[in-house]
Amino acid sequence: SMTLEHGAHRIGKRIDSKMSRWRNYGFGQFIHWGLYAIPGGHWNGEYYGGAAEWIRSWKGMPNEDYDNLYTEFDPVDFDPKAWAEQAKDMGARYMIITTKHHDGFCLWPSEFTDYDVTNAPYGQDIIGPLVEAYDAEGIDVYLYFSVMDWNHPGYRSKLETAEDREAYEGFKEFTRNQLLELLERYPSTKGLWFDGTWDAAWKEQAEFADNLAMEMREMIPGLIIGSRFRPDDYGNRHFDSNGDLMGDYEQGWERKLPDTYEDTKGNDWDCVMTVPENQWGYHSDWRGHVKTSYELIEMLVKSVSLDGNFVMNFGPNGQGEIRKEERQLAKEIGEWMHKNQKAIYDCGYIDWEKQDWGYYTRNRESGEVYMIVFNKPINGALRIKTPAKINLDKIFDLNGPQKTYRPEEIHRNEYFIHLDEALLETPKVIVIQYSEATNQTKGYDKAKT
Numbered sequence: 001s002m003t004l005e006h007g008a009h010r011i012g013k014r015i016d017s018k019m020s021r022w023r024n025y026g027f028g029q030f031i032h033w034g035l036y037a038i039p040g041g042h043w044n045g046e047y048y049g050g051a052a053e054w055i056r057s058w059k060g061m062p063n064e065d066y067d068n069l070y071t072e073f074d075p076v077d078f079d080p081k082a083w084a085e086q087a088k089d090m091g092a093r094y095m096i097i098t099t100k101h102h103d104g105f106c107l108w109p110s111e112f113t114d115y116d117v118t119n120a121p122y123g124q125d126i127i128g129p130l131v132e133a134y135d136a137e138g139i140d141v142y143l144y145f146s147v148m149d150w151n152h153p154g155y156r157s158k159l160e161t162a163e164d165r166e167a168y169e170g171f172k173e174f175t176r177n178q179l180l181e182l183l184e185r186y187p188s189t190k191g192l193w194f195d196g197t198w199d200a201a202w203k204e205q206a207e208f209a210d211n212l213a214m215e216m217r218e219m220i221p222g223l224i225i226g227s228r229f230r231p232d233d234y235g236n237r238h239f240d241s242n243g244d245l246m247g248d249y250e251q252g253w254e255r256k257l258p259d260t261y262e263d264t265k266g267n268d269w270d271c272v273m274t275v276p277e278n279q280w281g282y283h284s285d286w287r288g289h290v291k292t293s294y295e296l297i298e299m300l301v302k303s304v305s306l307d308g309n310f311v312m313n314f315g316p317n318g319q320g321e322i323r324k325e326e327r328q329l330a331k332e333i334g335e336w337m338h339k340n341q342k343a344i345y346d347c348g349y350i351d352w353e354k355q356d357w358g359y360y361t362r363n364r365e366s367g368e369v370y371m372i373v374f375n376k377p378i379n380g381a382l383r384i385k386t387p388a389k390i391n392l393d394k395i396f397d398l399n400g401p402q403k404t405y406r407p408e409e410i411h412r413n414e415y416f417i418h419l420d421e422a423l424l425e426t427p428k429v430i431v432i433q434y435s436e437a438t439n440q441t442k443g444y445d446k447a448k449t
């Protein structure tokens with residue numbers, strides 16, 4: 001392997017208590033909110049088919065029109081306590097808020113730019129009240145920060161001239177100042193979720209980013225930073241030039257999920273997911289497929305079954321309201337979480353063979369296993385295949401009248417349990433308490449072939 005000055009500084013998972021807390025969340029809420037929520041995917045009566053938070057890049061919206069939107073930012077209905085309460089009811093255990101998206105508009109009063117909320121009609125800090133409201137609900141707050149900043153005169157996507165390089169030095173200092181300012185102002189934040197770090201200019205900043213990450217980690221010990229911040233000595237992000245994970249968890253699963261445990265490479269990871277196909281900021285006219293609560297619950301369960309966290313996105317509108325579709329989804333997901341959170345919180349992967357009926361999760365403390373059933377087989381028989389020397393001691397419904405199941409052994413380490421309800425109304429959770437046998441119990445004899 002290569003000797004890297006600024007590659008991964010740790011091999012394998014972080015095992016400190018703050019990272020264990022992150023690993024055990026299961027479910028988070030992303031909030032994308034900013035000036036893009038004002039046009040909401042339309043301008044001059046034209047419909048913008050791209051991601052609403054990227055409307056500035058659309059030829060249908062002149063840059064100066066977008067940049068002047070701040071003069072209209074006055075979300076009088078913004079109610080951080082209501083947002084935090086809704087997130088609590090939904091079962092989110094952490095929240096990631098856009099402090100500054102690619103447009104460079106800051107939702108906090110920044111000392112280092114005038115392009116922030118204090119110069120908009122609203123005139124007040126947005127981030128502070130959100131952090132306070134979510135902390136009060138016991139939901140950990142993480143700060144999304146886009147390095148790419150279309151508003152700053154020193155930003156460059158690539159460094160071609162001496163002038164570029166000089167301007168970019170000023171941009172780097174600005175970026176450092178804003179990040180340290182955010183950690184100074186909001187010290188209860190548990191981590192940073194970086195975006196906008198794919199530019200060639202940033203990929204040359206291995207040393208700067210490495211030092212800045214260390215400086216931030218000194219400011220807030222245990223700070224959690226994913227793989228989308230630092231480039232290594234050769235400009236590689238997420239995984240360094242030796243293939244080792246950069247940062248504390250993998251941040252590559254955006255609007256997609258790993259399919260197998262192997263896809264996760266055994267790392268910690270999060271999946272961040274939009275409700276429509278590809279809208280993070282508010283778009284008033286969602287087109288194409290909008291995910292149902294069952295689809296989102298299945299993505300959440302699949303994420304936890306593969307040792308990841310699932311982060312569902314909300315895009316409040318220009319007045320600071322959460323749209324009705326998102327409120328309805330939060331309610332439906334919350335109803336399921338209220339009854340089944342034991343299969344999500346503090347749970348992760350177990351190496352039992354995946355079956356068609358759904359997913360296994362395992363509580364990392366108790367070892368209790370959960371079957372989350374999405375697909376009831378025609379014959380109602382749920383197949384369970386375990387590694388050798390596993391005894392299934394007790395199997396019962398998580399909810400309802402504590403119905404127990406007697407596993408029918410059909411082969412060695414293979415069983416059926418029989419569902420008797422006709423149709424599943426919601427994803428059903430069955431609890432398995434198991435123990436490791438000291439010796440292989442007498443079981444099915446394999447044919448000699």
Ligand SMILES: COc1ccc([C@@H]2N[C@@H](C)[C@@H](O)[C@H]2O)cc1
Pocket residue numbers: 032051053054195196254272280
């Ligand atoms: C060029 O492709 C993208 C796609 C999405 C993004 C941003 N990452 C998501 C978390 C949203 O913030 C989206 O705007 C940036 C560039």
